[in-house]
Amino acid sequence: MQTPWLVGLTGGIGSGKSAAAARFAASGIHVVDADDAARWVVEPGQPGLAGLVGRFGRAVLQPDGRLDRAALRRQIFSDPRQRLWVEQLLHPLVRQAIADNLAGAQSEYAVLVSPLLIERGQYRQVQRVLVVDVPEALQLQRVLQRDGGDEAQARAILQAQLSREERLRHADDVIHNTGSLQELETRVLQLHQQYLQMARGMA
Known part of the structure; x- marks a missing residue:
């Protein structure tokens, strides 16, 4: 089966990738997470x-x-x-494993969620790169709240990831996730309609 029209969704740790992906999935879109x-x-x-x-x-x-x-x-x-x-x-x-999963997609487009979308060259396999972006200080705060880990390890993970600037340089679309969950979901729904039109145009 042919791979569907594909959006690559990425962002640093604690940026809100999972929340954005869940909203795409709730809209009936096939989502596969590299994690x-x-x-x-x-x-x-x-x-x-x-x-x-x-x-x-x-x-x-x-x-x-x-x-x-x-x-x-x-x-x-x-x-x-x-x-x-x-x-x-x-x-x-x-x-x-990702390719096998996407081969079974039934929706008009699909979303690949990957924190390493840019680093591993996966962005070359997608039609659009969507970056969920937050300032590093907010990333750190969210990671510590979510995981309860120590700050040194959280900072080490941030340092090991691609810089925010480099990630944004590859973005076709950006969600600035500094507001509420409702604001994030509204932005996802806007992009969902945009991607439906794009995917239909490519059919």
Whole structure:
């Protein structure tokens, strides 16, 4: 089956990507999240998990044999070389999982949610790049409220991600998510109508 007309949705951690994606999904649009695909490929029995255990040992497993994400995160954010190795292992597996998922899309267009849309070159596979943008201070505040983690780790994650300026440079459309959830949803609905017209024009 042919891949549908595709919007790439991205933004830094804590920007509101998930809330925007949920509004697209509520409008009947097929949404696939690269983070979900990254979880699929490290399920027990999958080659992604086997590769991680081969590299880091059973220290990255929970007692039930599933991936201990916090343990893996500690390994890779303290060593950029390890992070690169993990990305090189998992990226092709995730790419295939996303392609398989999109092949089943029934809506007039689809949305690929990916925090690494720009870094991994996924933006080249989409017709529009939509960036959910917030100032870094607000990102940090939201991450700490959501995850309850320590500030140093949250800042390390922010530093590891693409700069806000570089992300915006690739954007076709931007949601400035500094207001209420209702304002975010209103903007998504506006873009939804725009994307429907664009997708129909390409049919």
